[in-house]
Amino acid sequence: MIKYQHQTLIQKLQILAVFGIASLLSLNANAVPSYARQTGANCISCHVSFPELTPFGRYFKLTGYTLGQRSLFPVAIMAQVGETSTRTPRDKTGATVVTNDDSIRLSAASLFLAGKASDNIGAFIQWTYDNGDPRHSNIDNVDIRGSWQLTLADKEVILGVTLHNNPTVQDVWNSTPAFGFPYTSSPDAIGIPFSTMIDGGLGQLVAGTGAYAYWDRSIYGELSFYRTADGAFSSLRAGIPQADRVKLDGENPYWRFAYNKEWGPHSLMLGTYGMHVGIYSDPHDNSSPINKFTDTALDAQYQYITDPHVLTAQATWIHEKQQWNDNALTGTNASDTLNTLKGKLTYYYQRKYGATLGAFSTTGSRDAELYADSPVGSPNTSGYIAELDYLPTQNIRLMLQYTGFWKYWGASSNIDGNGRHASANNSLFLNLWFAF
Amino acid sequence: MKTSAYWLASTLALCTIATSALAAEDNHIQKLVGKVCSACHGSGGNSISPSFPKLAGQRASYLVAQLTSFRDRTRSDKDAQDAMWGWSRSLSDQDIKDLAAYYEAQKPMSGIPMPEALVKRGQQVFENGLASTNIPACATCHGGNAEGKDNIPQLAGQHAAYLMKQLKVFRTAGLRPAAVAMHSIVAGLTDEDMEAVAAYLQSK
Numbered sequence: 001m002i003k004y005q006h007q008t009l010i011q012k013l014q015i016l017a018v019f020g021i022a023s024l025l026s027l028n029a030n031a032v033p034s035y036a037r038q039t040g041a042n043c044i045s046c047h048v049s050f051p052e053l054t055p056f057g058r059y060f061k062l063t064g065y066t067l068g069q070r071s072l073f074p075v076a077i078m079a080q081v082g083e084t085s086t087r088t089p090r091d092k093t094g095a096t097v098v099t100n101d102d103s104i105r106l107s108a109a110s111l112f113l114a115g116k117a118s119d120n121i122g123a124f125i126q127w128t129y130d131n132g133d134p135r136h137s138n139i140d141n142v143d144i145r146g147s148w149q150l151t152l153a154d155k156e157v158i159l160g161v162t163l164h165n166n167p168t169v170q171d172v173w174n175s176t177p178a179f180g181f182p183y184t185s186s187p188d189a190i191g192i193p194f195s196t197m198i199d200g201g202l203g204q205l206v207a208g209t210g211a212y213a214y215w216d217r218s219i220y221g222e223l224s225f226y227r228t229a230d231g232a233f234s235s236l237r238a239g240i241p242q243a244d245r246v247k248l249d250g251e252n253p254y255w256r257f258a259y260n261k262e263w264g265p266h267s268l269m270l271g272t273y274g275m276h277v278g279i280y281s282d283p284h285d286n287s288s289p290i291n292k293f294t295d296t297a298l299d300a301q302y303q304y305i306t307d308p309h310v311l312t313a314q315a316t317w318i319h320e321k322q323q324w325n326d327n328a329l330t331g332t333n334a335s336d337t338l339n340t341l342k343g344k345l346t347y348y349y350q351r352k353y354g355a356t357l358g359a360f361s362t363t364g365s366r367d368a369e370l371y372a373d374s375p376v377g378s379p380n381t382s383g384y385i386a387e388l389d390y391l392p393t394q395n396i397r398l399m400l401q402y403t404g405f406w407k408y409w410g411a412s413s414n415i416d417g418n419g420r421h422a423s424a425n426n427s428l429f430l431n432l433w434f435a436f
Numbered sequence: 437m438k439t440s441a442y443w444l445a446s447t448l449a450l451c452t453i454a455t456s457a458l459a460a461e462d463n464h465i466q467k468l469v470g471k472v473c474s475a476c477h478g479s480g481g482n483s484i485s486p487s488f489p490k491l492a493g494q495r496a497s498y499l500v501a502q503l504t505s506f507r508d509r510t511r512s513d514k515d516a517q518d519a520m521w522g523w524s525r526s527l528s529d530q531d532i533k534d535l536a537a538y539y540e541a542q543k544p545m546s547g548i549p550m551p552e553a554l555v556k557r558g559q560q561v562f563e564n565g566l567a568s569t570n571i572p573a574c575a576t577c578h579g580g581n582a583e584g585k586d587n588i589p590q591l592a593g594q595h596a597a598y599l600m601k602q603l604k605v606f607r608t609a610g611l612r613p614a615a616v617a618m619h620s621i622v623a624g625l626t627d628e629d630m631e632a633v634a635a636y637l638q639s640k
Contacts, residue, residue, distance in 0.1 A: 040522015055485070059475045067472060069526060149471060156470070156479065262484050265597070305487065306597060307515075 033076035033395065033435050034114045035060070039068035043394035044351050048312055050397070050435065051179050052346075054305060055217075055267050058172035062158050062214055064147030065115065065122030074115025080107045082431035084188040088424035091416060098427075099133070100188040106131045107187040107431075110140060121146050127239075132187055138239025139204055141169045141178065155216040162210045165229060165236035166203035167254055170210065170222070173269050175299035175314035178203070181344040181358050182385055182401065189403060189427035194362055194371070194379040196320040196338055198254075198275050198295040202226065205246050207233035208254065222256040226277060249278030249290045269301040281326035289325035296320075308350040315343035324370075331369035338364035338379060354389035371409070375417040378410025383422075396434040403427050465534040472523060473535070480542045486595035487515075493544035498589045499536035501614055503527060511612050513605040547593040550635040558636025561629055569624030574633065577617075582637055587614070596631075596638035603630045 036043055039060075043050060046057030053061065060067055081104060089101040113125040126140035147160040162170045169178035177199040185191060195201065210224025228248045229237040237245065258271030274296040282288035299316035320338040344358030361382040368377035383405040390398045408415045408422035415422050473491075477483045481491035491499065505511035506524040527535070562582070565573040577588050584590035591599065603625065605611050606618040622630070 036522075040525050042518040042522075045519050056475055063471065067475070068522070151470070156474070265485055265487065305485070307487065307601060 033078075034071060034074040034112060035065065035068075035076075038065075038071055038074065038115050041068075047394075048303070048305065048310055048346070049348060049351065049354055049389060049391060050395075051183055052174045052312065053172060053179075054303070055262055059217075061145075061172050062147065062160060062212075063149065064120060064145035064160060065124060066119055066147060068116060070116045070118075074113060076112040076114060076435060077110065078112065078433070078435040079109040080184060080431055080433045081105070082107055082186065082429055084186040085428045085430075086189060086424075087426040088420070091420055092418045098188060098190060105188070120148060130187070136239065136241070139165070139235065139237060141166055141203075142236055143170050145170075152215075157216070158212075158214040160212050160214075162208070162212065162224070163236075164208045164210075165206060166200075167198050167206070167208060167224075167226065167275055168273065169203075170208070170212075170224070171256065171273070172220075173258065173271065173299065173301045173314070175269070175271070175301045175316045176273060176297075177316070177318075180316065180342065181314060181346075181356065182387070182403075184399075184431065184433060185385075185401065185403070186427060186429035186431070189429060190408075190425040191403075192360060192362060192381055192383075193373070193409065194338065194364070194381065196295050196318045196340055197277060197293040198273075198297065198320075199318060199340060201293075202246070202277070204237055204240055205229060205244070206248060207236050210254065212256075217262060218260055220256070220258040220260060220271075222254075224254040224256075225251040226254060226275070227251050245283055247280040247283035247286075249280060252277040265304055265306045267301075267303045267305075269299075271299050273297050273299065281328065291326055292323040294321045310346075310348040310351065312346045313344065315341075317341045333365065333367050333370075336365045336367050336370065338362070344385070348389075351394070352391050354387075354391070356385070356387040356389070358385040358387075359383070360385070366410075374409035374411075375414065376410040380407055380410045381405065382407045395436055396432070399429075399431045399433065401429040401431065403429070465531070465538055468531065468535065469538060476519070481539045482542075482545045483595070486597035488595075489598045490544060490594055491539040492542035494539055494590050495584045495586060495588070496533075496536040496540040497586045498584065499539055500532055501587050503532040503535065504529075505612075505614055507532070511614070513602075513611040515601070544590075544593050547640045548638055550596065550639040554632050554635040555639050556636075558632035558634070561625075561633050562636055566624060566629065571621060571624040582640055591637045592640040594637055596634035599634035599637055600630055603634070 033043070035046065039045070046054060046060050048054055083104045084098070084101060086098040086101050089096065089098040091097050108128055108130050110126050110128040114123060116122045123144045125142050125144070127137065128140040129137040143162060143164040145160055145162050147158060150157050150159070164170045166178050168176040171178065174180055206226045207229040208224045208226045210222055212220065212222035214220045226248060227233070227250065228246070252275060254273070254275040256271065256273040258269050260267065260269045276292070276294045278290040278292045280286065280288050280290055295318055297316055297318040299314070301314045302312065304311040318340045322336040322338065324332045324334060324336065339362070341361045342358065344356055346354060346356040348354040362379055364379040366377045371377050371379050383403060385401060385403050387399060387401040404426045405422040406412060408425055412422045414420065476488040477491050481494070483490050502511065503524055506516055506520040507527055509521055562574040565571045575582070578584055578591050582590065582592035603622050606615060606622040609619050612618070
C-alpha cells in the first residue's frame with residue numbers, strides 16, 4: 001500500500017500527477033457526488049464549500065435527503081491526498097514525534113451510499129479507509145432519515161426521525177462538532193489532544209435514534225437517545241476494533257434547540273445542544289462502575305451568501321462535567337470539568353478562492369492521571385488555524401492549512417518535560433480533497 | 437434495544453399521524469411547490485434570499501418560457517446550470533403550465549425601500565431611457581409599473597441583486613437566447629445605470 005518515507009521531489013510530483021489526473025478524469029466522466037446526481041443541482045446549491053451547508057443544504061438534509069430523483073446507484077467516492085510538515089517533528093532527545101512528516105500520502109478514502117430511498121426516506125452512509133497506522137477501514141458517519149412536511153397555521157413544518165451513529169452528525173448547522181471546522185485536518189500532525197464526549201468521543205460507537213421538528217425555518221427542536229451500537233444496531237460501528245468500542249448505560253438523552261433567522265442574503269442561528277451519557281468503565285462488564293458525562297453547549301452561526309462574495313462564521317462553546325466512578329483510575333479526581341471553545345470566520349470569492357481563520361481553546365480541571373502526558377496534569381490547549389482553499393471545480397479542493405499552538409498540555413513551553421515548546425507542534429498541511 | 441425500538445416506532449407513528457391529519461398537500465403541483473420550489477423561491481414565491489428571484493405574481497407566459505428553457509438547457513447562465521437545469525429536468529409540459537399559473541396567482545410582497553437618490557436615477561432610466569446611448573425606456577416593454585406583459589417579465593419588487601446579475605448575464609450573447617433584445621440594450625448601460633434601475637425596481 002501507499003507509504004512514502006524519504007520521497008524524492010520527483011516521486012512526490014508523480015504521486016500528485018496521478019491523483020490530479022484521476023480528479024480530472026472524474027470530471028470528464030461528468031461525475032459528481034450522488035446527491036448532485038439525484039437533484040441535478042451542483043454542489044454549491046447545498047454547500048458553501050463541502051461540507052459546510054447553505055440554507056438550501058440544511059433544508060435538503062432536514063427533508064431527509066429526498067429531493068430529486070431516486071437513483072439506482074446512489075454512490076459517491078471521496079479521497080484525500082496530502083503532505084504534512086511539522087515545525088519540529090523530533091523532540092529534544094532526537095526521538096520522532098511525528099511520523100510521515102514531509103511525505104505525500106493518501107490519508108483517507110471514503111465510499112458513500114447516499115441518496116433518496118422514497119419520497120420520505122433517505123440516507124447518508126459513509127465507509128472510510130484510513131491509511132494510518134494501522135491501516136483499516138470501517139463505517140464512518142451514518143444518518144438515515146425519515147421526513148414529512150406539513151402546513152400548520154400557514155407555516156411550514158418539517159418533522160423527521162433519524163438513526164445515526166455520531167452525536168451531532170445529524171445536525172444541519174456547521175457550528176456543531178461532527179461537521180464543524182476544521183472540516184479536515186492532517187492525519188499525521190499533532191492535533192488538539194482532548195475534546196468533550198459530544199465532540200467525537202462517541203463517533204461510530206453508538207446508535208442514536210431521534211425525532212426533530214423545524215417550524216417555519218425558524219425554530220428547531222430535536223430529542224435523540226444514544227445507546228451502545230450492538231445487536232440490531234451493530235452495523236453502525238462495523239469495522240471498529242474491539243478495543244475501541246464502548247458500552248453505554250442504557251439510553252442516553254441528547255437535546256438540541258435552535259433559533260434560525262433568514263433575511264436577504266443573511267442567515268443567523270443561535271442554539272444550544274447537549275447530552276448526558278453514562279459509559280461503563282469496562283465495556284465487557286455490566287457490573288463495572290459507570291463514568292458519567294454531561295455536556296452542555298451553546299453555538300451560533302452566521303452566513304452571508306451572495307455571488308461572488310460569501311462570508312460565514314461559526315462558534316461553539318461546550319462545557320463538560322465528568323464524574324469518574326472507575327475504581328481503576330485511582331489517581332483521578334472524583335469529578336472534572338472540560339471546556340472547549342471554537343470559532344472560525346470564512347470568506348469565499350466566487351466559491352473558488354477561500355480563506356478561513358479559526359481559533360480553539362480547551363480548558364479544564366487539572367487531573368494528574370487523566371492527563372498523564374501533561375507535565376502539569378492539565379488539558380489546557382489553545383491555538384489557531386489559518387486555511388487557504390482553492391476549488392477549481394466544485395468537487396475538488398486544494399487546501400493549505402496551518403495549525404499553530406499557543407498552549408499545549410497546559411503550557412506554552414516545556415510541554416513534554418523535555419524543553420519542547422507548544423509551537424514546536426505547529427504544522428502545515430497541503431491537501432488535495434476530491435469527491436465524485 | 438427495546439427502548440430504542442419503541443422510541444423510533446413511536447416517533448415514526450407520530451410523524452405519520454401528524455402528516456396524515458394535517459397535511460393537505462395531496463395535489464402534485466402543491467407538493468412540488470411546497471417541497472421543492474419553495475426551498476429557494478420562498479413561501480408563495482416570495483423568496484427571502486436575493487440569490488433566488490421572487491416568482492409571486494410573475495407573468496405565467498414568462499415563467500413557462502423560462503422553465504422550458506431550463507429544461508431544454510437553452511438558457512445557460514451559470515445559475516441556470518447550477519440549479520434549474522436539474523430541478524426542471526423532470527417537469528412535464530403540464531407541470532410547467534401549472535407551476536406558472538400557480539405563481540402568477542400568488543400575491544407579491546411589497547418592495548423594499550432603497551436609497552432615494554439611487555431610486556430617482558433608476559426611475560429616470562426606467563421611464564425615459566438614456567438618450568446619450570440610445571437606450572429605450574425599460575417601461576416601453578416592461579410596462580409603466582414594471583408589471584410586465586406576456587413573455588416580458590414583471591420586474592416590480594424583484595431583488596435588486598438578482599436583477600443586477602441578470603443584466604450582466606445579458607451582456608454575454610447566447611446565455612439567455614429568448615431575450616435577444618436585452619443583449620443590445622445592456623450594451624449601453626454602465627454598472628452604475630444597472631444598479632440604479634435595479635434599486636428602483638426593488639423599491640416598487
